[in-house]
Amino acid sequence: MPISRNDVLAWLKAVAQVLAENREYLVQLDSAIGDADHGANMDRGFQSIMGKMDEINDKDIGTIFKTAAMTLISTVGGASGPLYGTFFLQAGTKTAGKMELTIQEWAVVLEAALAGIVMRGKAELNDKTMVDALTPAVEALKKAVGDGKFQSEALAICAEAARQGMEATIPLVARKGRASYLGERSAGHQDPGATSSYLMLKTAAEIWKNA
């Protein structure tokens, strides 16, 4: 079964809940190498998206993603606002007018969304950012889809690759964002942005398991 408009709405709701539950955890990760605001900012942004649910309940996936994007851009601030805002803006462009997505289409959407983040943040792989979780996730999803895996399995593979990418940020020395000011001292800590990216993809795998 493809991923429907309602599945996308359910995913955003679930992400809002997961980010609220992980607010303190993300703040804690950000305290170590950043400025202790990532959890609070992401929670505020996704709660604001929840406030827009009535507006987007009957809309196409493109409109849903674009509304999410504009909400994040105007409520999150920091670096995450423009980065995740651009992520959803690109996802919205790829899904304009669509009421459902095949897993193949979702892989294309995720790839475009990642390209948006790279364009905005100019981060490369191993800079210790969200790109480190998203890049292997997109690659793994594309491969799984190419290998003809079922949707649930492909999404699980994607989430697992994000988790590994997130954990691989621990030994890295940050080269982008506030953590880069620490130089060598940023090593030994997991990147909060990679962590929130993983949480989103993990939630997609769980919510869309039976889609």
Added chain:
Amino acid sequence: MKKLINRPEDVVVEELQGIAYAHGDLVKVHYNPNFIVRADAPIKGKVGVISGGGSGHEPMHGGFVGMGMLDAACPGAVFTSPTPDQMLEATKAVSGGAGVLHIVKNYTGDVMNFEMAADLGGSEGIEVEAVVTNDDVAVQDSLYTAGRRGVGITVLAEKISGAAAEQMRSLKEVADICRKVNAQGRSMGMALTSCIVPHAGKPTFDLPEDEMEIGIGIHGEPGRTRMKLKSADEITEMLMEPVIDDLPFKSGDNALLFVNGMGGTPLIELYVIYRKAYQIAEKHGLKVVRNLVGSYITSLEMAGTSITMLKVDDDLVKLWDAPVKTPGLRWGA
């Protein structure tokens, strides 16, 4: 956590309400999106000067809105960049037809949000120039990192650019002066204690009683090195020498020396630091022709100091001396 707050999520808006009550003669506060704007904005034919950044650095930036300095300031959540919609609305509110200058501190979030404001358009034909400040010598400058942070020089750039705009200079001239101040200024800071972000509720980093962080920024991000606490004179040397070396300042240069408190350090200690900093400047043959001592770019309740040196010429000194009337900085008016 012991703080004079009601709820962490209300701190910024309640602060803005307080500013509106206290300084209604100088500024107006706009909500949703949030920005502080000069009471008499927009001023026809004058370049609008705007800055913005996370809250928690007071009096910067909102405290610098008023005649001779900023036309508007966009406050984000504590230590979080403001958002593009704030910048767009503030830009429109101060546009007097001569263009608008955005003064942006070099942090990933601030730079991206100001860029996004430009990308989203909607500034409706208003000519905008952005100058990014990046004066912190504690950060290695490299193409492969976020680059140096914008810190103390931002206060001086806002004052001097604001004065240039007040003299009805063109957008290009005001932006060039802002760039010149940034290019000729260097800063470095240190912390004795961490700060506590209200929504985090506990210190951002742990610092034992007998240790200090050298090379900190203004968001409680830890510095480059941690070491045993030293005397005020030794600490001043550790900050002043890299600042002087970096530009480099040369014997015979005229300088503005700015000793800043991080929020939790009393003025008595800042003058102890200023005393030594002045002596070090003299020893290098530098003439301190102007100064600023006090807490102007802070990091909540962090105890510590930063030192900024700006190489000045006659034009910059005149602009520095020009009248200014803001909640946080006021002379000659």
